[in-house]
Amino acid sequence: MEYAKNILETIGNTPLVKLNVLTKNLPCLVLAKYETFNPGNSTKDRMAVKMIEDAEADGRLKPGGTIIEGTSGNTGMGLALAAIVKGYKMICVISDKQSKEKMDILRAVGSKVVVCPTNVEPDDPKSYYSTSKRLAEETPNSWYVNQYDNPSNALAHYESTGPEIWNQTDGEITHFVVGVGTGGTISGVGKYLKEQNPNVKIWGVDTYGSVFKKYHETGVFDENEIYPYITEGIGEDILPKNVDFDIIDGFTKVTDKDAAIYTQKLAKEEGMFLGNSAGAAIKGLLQLKEHFTKDDVVVVLFHDHGSRYVGKMYNDEWMRERGFIEDKITSAADLVASDSEKTLVTVKTEELVSHAIERMKAYKISQIPVEDSTGFVGAIDEADLLRMYIENKDISNLPIKDVMHKPFPIVDKNTPIDVISKLFNKENNAVLVHLSEGKYQIITKYDIISAL
Structure with a gap:
């Protein structure tokens, strides 16, 4: 009989799968190292087990201990x-930008699962780096994994992923493309690949808001490059010891929008239901197309599964809320489509200014049309x-009719966006759209900007 003694023995030996649609305009053969076939549905299974086994071997992780990461x-x-297999307890410290599915699965x-804020400095006590270290100090018989600086991380891929790719391509691989996080x-x-053939090119995919690309090209750690980003699983605001910049031939950066769009494209056009970093990886590969020739064999590694990103x-x-879906917007009706069933917030001429202020706060709006009979x-x-408040502190008790300005222009729902845009000026910050009998909606400057 042929069977694995436990689930950990099923890790590795994932397939290479040819990409056909998204890469049709490239001259080379593109193969995906499809890591979702690991039991935990990601490439991280490899180094997770390696790091644990090495910690067990040298005594850092003791029987009955708690793993913290x-x-x-x-x-x-x-x-x-x-x-689970080895009998340890597990504490995962995760940033709040990660998908709910990831937290639920853990x-x-x-x-x-301990959730920490994303938008803090790495050395902030609330960051997930600092929180992990603190929990390890406070928890008896615990081991802090530290995948960023733990050499067993890279060693796992040197011993398993690299040889698999080399053997599966019969040594014909010419380029390796992968998103970079821990490194x-x-x-x-x-x-491993460069030891077999020094001419193999190693390409890293980075994201905007991360420091890798500029540091690789200039040696400068530029804190001005660090800002929040949406893409999950790649990029960093630190320099992990596992990132060997000497091995990497170059980086390309992919926007949050492109990473998200190409994650969907992989599913809908290649039948590959993958995670967010896969979208970044394939878009990064396409951005590197001038480096590929008809004789090249390019392997791109896809880290994890789409089930983590359903929400x-x-x-x-x-996607639409973040402007990642490019709906065709040409008219006033398109601009207010998502709000068309909502009731327009208005105020009456005889109401007090305080009523308008309450409505602005409640609905988080900046302009309100005024109406009478x-x-x-x-x-x-x-x-x-x-x-007016600066001039008169008692303004809140005045009737609306005493402080209002002229009404917003009203346009038909079929009015083109470029016509609407010309109605905005210093004196006018909004436009009303007549949708149907007695039904109106408001267009603001923000709506116009969002549609660009």
């Missing part, structure tokens, strides 16, 4: 599976109210 979700999953396999995959695979990159409403007769906005 800061993770974007996938390393935590690999560690959690190994912890809890489902018995891990305790273990690119450094371990890259080291994000595979949710059209989430005849229809729209005026408008107010926050800039007017602020100016």
Whole structure:
């Protein structure tokens, strides 16, 4: 009989799969190293087990101990599976930008999940780096994994992923493309491949808001490059010891929008239901096309599974809210489509200014049309109210009719966007759209900008 003694023995030996649609305009053969076939559905299973086994061997991890790690979700999953098999407790520290699915999956396999804010400095006590270290200091018989600086991370890929790719391509691989986060995959695979053939090119995919690309090209760690980004699993605001920049031939950066769009494209056009970093990886590969020739064999590694991102990159409403879905917007009706069923917030001429202020706060809006029994007769906005308040602190007790300015222009729902744009000026910050009998909506400058 042929069977694995436990789930950990199924890690590795993942397939190479040819890409056909998204790469049709490239001259080369493009193969995906499809790491979702690992039991934890990601490449991180490999290094999770390696790091645990090495820690067991040198005594850092003792029987009955607690494993603690800061993770974007996938390393935590690999560690959690190994912890179950080997009898350890698991605490995963994760940033709040990671998908809910990742957090739910970690809890489902018995891990305790601690969520930390994303938008803080790495050395901030609330960061997931600092929190992981603190929990390790406070928890008896615990081991802090530290995948960023743990050499077993890169070693796992040197010993397994690299040789697999070399053997599966019969040594014909010419380029390896992969997203870079902790650096273990690119450094371990890259080291092995270059030992077999120094001419193999190793390409890293980075994201905007991360420091890798500029540091690789200039040696400068530029803190001005660090800002929040949406893409999960790649990029860093630190320089992990596992990133061996000498092995990497170059980086390309991919935007959050492109990474999200190409994550969907992989599913819809290649039948590959993958995670967010796969979208970044394939878009990065396409950006590197001038480096490829007809004789090249390019391997791109896809880290994790799409099930972790159902509520994000595979949710059209989430994509639309961030401007990642390019709906065709040409008219006034298109601009207010998402609000067409909502009731327009208005204020009456005889109401007090305080009522308008309450409505602005409640609905988080800056402009309100003013109406009476005849229809729209005026408008107010926050800039007017602020100016008047500076002149008269008792403004909140005045009737609206005493502070309103002229009404917003009204346009038909089929009015083109370029016509609407010309109606905005210093005196006018909004336009009303007549949708149907008695039904109106408002267009602001923000709506116009969002549609660009």
